[in-house]
Amino acid sequence: MLSGGAGGGGQQQDLNGAAGNIIQILANLPEFLRKPMLQKRLSEFFDMAEKERQETIALALAAAPTIEPQKLSVLVKTWLEVLAGFDAEKRTAIFSIYCSQIIKQPESLQRLNFQSLTDTFQSLGDREREILADSFKEVLFAFPRREKILAAIPDYSRKALGL
Incomplete structure (x- = not known):
């Protein structure tokens, strides 16, 4: 996860660049380092x-x-x-924030390779997929503008999530 505040104008671009750099660094780490680092970052996220x-x-x-x-x-x-x-409480909290942010900046989803990300989700173990999909569905069904979120998700990805 990333941390930091959002600003306006050029500052926002700088933060996006910094966020991209952090994501790039994390992605380049070997899994034995990446996993504990992401665990720590997610724990910090929930304390924010x-x-x-x-x-x-x-x-x-x-x-x-x-x-x-x-x-x-x-x-x-x-x-x-x-x-x-x-x-489950933490998973639903993070998925809820993602849904809210997607409503605020729908263009962020349009630029993602959903096929690749869905294949990544599909590569998880059965239990992990079930846990994550159930948490996402819980958030989605309680989300006031769920139809906008669903409309932004391609059919292939909705099917993988059991939607």
């Missing part, structure tokens, strides 16, 4: 104030499309594995 959590996810969404798809897939897989190990 709500505003900081939203800013962090906004930066991650803005930076993700700038990362080479294969590297992003490696990082997302590790992140999903780590996230599956957290309790």
